[in-house]
Amino acid sequence: MTANEPATGYDLDRASLPRMRISLLGAESSGKSSYVLGMFAALVRGQEQHQYSLSTANHDVGFAMLEEMDELCAGKPPRGTDEPKTHEFTLRGGLPGNGRTGGVQGGVVAIDLTDFRGGAIREKVVEDSDTARYYELLVESDSIFVVLDSSHFREPVTPSRMQAVAEATWAYRIGDRIGWAIGEREAHGLPAPSITVLLTKWDFLDDGEGVAVRGLGQVYADVKALLPRVFGVGLWQYVFTVSIGEFSDADGNPRQAPINLSGVEKPLFFATGCYLANVSEWLQGQRGRLEADRAAAAERLRKLTRWPEFIRQHVLRGWIEQRRDDLKAKNDKLAALNLRALNVSEHEKILRGLAS
C-alpha cells in the first residue's frame, strides 16, 4: 500500500497516529529480514506478557510474512533482499483503566520500517539508485537498527581481529553513516535518531546446553569499540540480543529448526519509547502555544464583557457570542491535546519499561 491509498480494516486510524521511520543497517546475511519476520510474528501471535501488538496496513502482507516465518522452520531461508522493502506496521496497545476503554488496544504509533539489502551500505552513491534512496531515508529515520551477526563475537574482538570484524559487519561504514545522518538531522532541526543495536543469531553464543560461550557484558565492550560514534554522549542507544531459532549453522548454512523467538520485541519497544519521548516534547510545545492562544481569547472576551449591560445586550451581543464560541473551541482543543499528551507519555513509560 502506498501512503496515498486509504487504510483498511483494523488500520483505519493509522493516518491519524504519530508516524515514525525505522531503518535497518547491516551487512549481507546478518539476519535483518529474519529479525523483522520474527519480531512481527511475536507481536502478532503474542508470546510475552504485555499489552502491545503489531499489525500490517495490508493484511495479506501480514499473512505472507507469517507464512515466510513458518517456512523458515522447514529450512527455507528468507529470500535475500534485493531491493529496499518498507513494512507498514501499526503498533497497538491498551492502557490500564477501569472505564469502558480500559485495557482495550488502540493505535499507538504508525511505523514505516525499511529493510535494505545488505550490500547497499558499502556501495558508492549513484543518483536515483536504491543506495541514494537509502541515505535519504536514513536522514528521515527516527530510529536506526544496527544489525550485527553474533557469530563474529564468539571470540573476543582483540586488536588483531578488529579490522576483520569491522569489515565483515561493516561496522565502521555504519558508524560513519550514522554520524552523517545525525549531522543532517541536526541541520534540519530534527532530534538525533535512537540507535538500537541488534546482536542477531544470539543462539550462536550458546553452547547448546543453555550456557553462554560469551556473555552480553563481554560482547557489549566489543560492540562499543567497533561503533564509537553510536555510543557518543547524548544519544539514546541500547544493545539487544535476539534470536529467532537455530536456522543456520556456524558456517551460515540453512537448516531445519523450530521457531524459538527470543528478545525480539524489546528493540521495537525501545525505539518506539524513544520516539514517543520526542512526540511528548513536541506536544508540550504545542500545549504552550495553545495555552497562550486560549489566554488571548479569554482576554478578548473579558474586555467585551466589561461594557455596561445595556451595550452588551444591544450592541455587542453578536460579538460576545462569537468570542464565547471561540474560547470554547480553544478550551476543547486544549483538553484534547492534554488527553493525547497523557496517552503518549503513558505509552512511552510502559514501552521503555518493557524494553529494559
Ligand SMILES: Nc1nc2c(ncn2[C@@H]2O[C@H](COP(=O)(O)OP(=O)(O)OP(=O)(O)O)[C@@H](O)[C@H]2O)c(=O)[nH]1
Ligand atoms: N542460527 C540462526 N540463524 C539465523 C537467525 N536469523 C537468521 N538466521 C539465518 O541467517 C541467514 C540470513 O538471514 P537474512 O534474514 O536473510 O539476512 P539479511 O540480513 O536480511 O540478508 P540480505 O537481505 O541478503 O542482506 C538465513 O540463512 C537465516 O536462516 C537466528 O536467529 N539464528
Ligand SMILES: [Mg+2]
Ligand atoms: Mg534481507
